[in-house]
Amino acid sequence: MRIAVCVKSVPDAGSARTIESGTKRLDRSADAVLNPYDANAIEEALRLNETSGEGEVVLVSLGPEKALDALRKGLAMGADRVVLVSDEAAIGSDLVATSYALAKALEREDADLVLFGQQGSDSDGAVLWAAVADRLRRPLISQVAELTVSDSTITGKRQTENGYDTIQAPLPAVVAVTDAINEPRYPSLKGIMGAKKKPQDVVSLSDIGADATRAGEAGSRTTVMTLSPPPPRGDSKKIEDDGSAAAAIVAFLEEKKLL
Template identity: 40%
Template sequence: MSLRIVVCVKYVPDAAGDRQFTEDLTTDREAADGLLSELDEYAVEQALQISEEADEAEVTVLTVGPEDANDALRKALSMGADKGVHVEDDDLHGTDALGTSLVLAKAIEKTGYDLVVCGMASTDGTMGVLPAMLAERLGVPQVTSLSEVSVSDGVVTGRRDGDTATEHLRAQLPAVVSVTDQSGEARYPSFKGIVSAKKKPVESLDLDDLDLEADDVGLDGAWTKVEDATERPARTAGTVVKDEGEGGGQLAEYLAGQKFV
């Protein structure tokens, strides 16, 4: 039987760009260029490696987001994933991590799975809670924050590196795992991969397809939301220290005044 791997990926604003909020204090995704979350690239890479080691496997990449989130799917498909699933619905605007886990769980159940692979966190929200929420909703084991992962004989095993100890973990499939940025460098899409990604199937789903109501998700259904935000002040000119023989003393005085030393 083919091993069914689902990788959850997210389309996020480029961290190098200028990110802003909209009037309802949700992320303004039109104000900045978007891309596949870098931490999710590690998840795609590990899923592909597991697939390559299996006798037979299929890798599906799944995302929830606006129309442009399709770009994240295409990037993952160009890396080598087999097909994509895109959940898009206007009522998803403002959905928090709890609501997103609900949508993902419904989509994963509809797609079918043996193993779900996630990144350790998204580069925009950086909450890192979604894999655990997803495992709870699916009613399967979670093996999270892995720097090494493999699958054999229906069991997923992995290594979790902590500050003071290393844990070796295992769980029976089906299961949810998340991998860290120490799990291995993600591959670059080849020209052939980029071309073939355009021909790979991407299924589109909405809330009706997942038997979900608008009240279950979105900003009104969110358990967490931004209540207030203040724009970061513009940068001011820095302090210039001219070294005329006393530069070292002036620098030390400045650092002490700023409580850096």
Template identity: 60%
Template sequence: MRLAVCVKEVPEASARTRIDPGTLRLDRGGAATLNPFDAHALEEALRIKERTGEGEVVAVMMAPLPAADSLRKALAIGADRAVHVADDALAGSDLVATARTLAKAVEREEPDLILLGQQGGDSDGAVLWSALADLLRLPVVSQAASLELAEGKVAVKRQTEYGYDLIEAPLPCIVAVSDAINEPRYPSLKGIMGAKKKPHETLNAADLGLGADEIGEAGSRTEVYALADPPSRGDSVRIEGDGAAAEKVVEYLTERKLI
């Protein structure tokens, strides 16, 4: 059983993120971490491996070279191997260019199951799995609140606007998991030490046979024209500490005749 987990790096939640006004891309210079949503996909892969007692978990990432630290975190948490696709030519890739790159990287691994997190913590995108599935011509199930594996099939409880569906798909397939599917483990000290010894491969676009017109800005069909401030919600009030917080809230709501 080979499990591939697609991961990405996102800015730390506490970091002051911004979009570079020159390139109109996310400034990835600040503190960054493994996308928290992807930790749930990795955790699910590790649990499947532990339940079945065999298998290999490969973390696959497309990101600039400095993101290797986040991939190493995936190894520290428990992935057996890491594949890092890094190439300056990938900068500015949109959904389809990104999916093309990851499809090539994942395909090499010949996985039985490909897992993704529910969204990018930076882009709020929830689109990659379906694009990836189409390129790999594999079945896909998203919004998995639970996942069972038996007899070469996955059974997924999918949450939609109407409740829970039960969907079955044969392996190999792609499943995008919700962040409620499990509670991800933290890397142990032993895991952190051991991560340095695990295989950590770095590939470029040429290694994957990707042409310059398929990736990066040249391979992308969306663009950003301009940035603007969001519409204001009006003045907001910030109350710190527990002391008189309840009184202040009640006062605010009473003044506005809301209670």
């Protein structure tokens, strides 16, 4: 199967994350990593093709050119190539603009299956796949914790507020998986060495036939007005256990009159 996995590079969770007060965008100067939730989608794509013994896994992303460094982890895991849409005019895309540019890139790939991870670790956004599915005019199954393919039908099991659903759709389809679906593999040394040599296409909006006015800030339909600190949670404390943490918890609960 030809599988396209939508991925993104996000600031490393270990670095301090801030929003720039001028542009009101996430400061992306920190070290970037592959969005951890995307690793589950890549893993599932690799497993599906390993089962059938054939196919291709292409990573599709939107972001600055330096995002390639982070996306290479997906290649090291075993994906075949990367298509990164990188364009000044795409900076600051909101959901509607991002879904437009991604869908344009995906149309070119003409994949049997488009996979998404469950959320972006930077934006907590967890709805992009539904917008992409609508633009591609393909059936959607989201929140999938178990995925099987037979012939040209895909079956996803998922959990909702009301129980467990089993949903079936004909291929081509769009599927979003949760982090419960699998345990992503670690790239092998050989995989890491080989990743650099795999095709990594950086394309512009015009390369994929996208209208620049529908991407980036021009194409976005939402804005961020103001930033403010959250309502305080009292004195938040974080301690490292040196053997006394249990006693510290008891003292804290006593102080809060919770015991």
